[in-house]
Amino acid sequence: MQHETHAEHAHHHTAHAGHAGGADWRTAAQATLHCLTGCAIGEVLGMVVGTALGWGNLATTLLAIALAFVFGYSLTLRGVLRAGVGFRTAFRVALAADTLSIAVMELIDNGVIAVWPSAMDAMLGDPLFWISLTVSLLIAFVVTVPVNKWTIGRGKGHAVVHRYHH
Template sequence: MTHEAHVRAHVHDHAPAATWSMAARATLHCLTGCAIGEVLGMVIGTALGWGNLPTTIAAIALAFFFGYALTLRGVLRAGVDFRTAVRVALAADTLSIAVMELIDNGVIALWPGAMEAQLVDLLFWATLAISLAAAFVVTTPVNKWTIGRGKGHAVVHRYHR
């Protein structure tokens, strides 16, 4: 029996107990990928003199890329084939990353002067830190809700048992 078949054979049909701790860990995992992508996208866009829209698009695209990549790495380590691992990462992270990016970029867009701040400005880094913290606070209940329904990061946890 392959590892994937073994995991599927032992997956229960009921949703796991969703604790705040579990939701916070899932959100922190998501935040890590999002932060890597956000910072990299903003640094690239700002350093190359791109406007706000292309810089924001690059940051969001890289946040999704790194968010999925971190999940993909863990699922592949569990012995799952690449195609299945991609489906697991998409199922586990899409809503979480989308909410995180909406909040994160919303805070930055609404913060006076943040969109014009440069890499050397304290405002650039302070706003980024505050926006990621706000995204964590808003996304944690979303992850708790999805995990409690056997979705989101609950899908990944099935492959870590």
């Protein structure tokens, strides 16, 4: 019985691996979508709050980045805690799983908005605010998928989280 469980576990990991031990694109996209969800919640909330309060671009961007990390880590933390892991371990898992992914996503997302003409000055009622934010998050997703594929293929990033889902 123990051998069967081990074999199923090994098969599950093999099914998520690509050639030469790397992660497949589907797994990387799913991990990136998870990251995008937390980043988007934090990013949108930060941009909305900063813009509504009339904060400057730097303060609004810093708030959005901080909240992207908070929400990104929180989503992972919630899932790992549900698996019965203690808070300290779950927090370390969230940091290991999400830091690079969130950092890349935020760099790309905020970089796109920074270079998009007038996007930094758009207000909540301006279509440009929502269009530039949506497009920047989509570009960040596309750029971050290969990063997550690379880290998962090496047993890092979201691969760390999957150890606690079994």
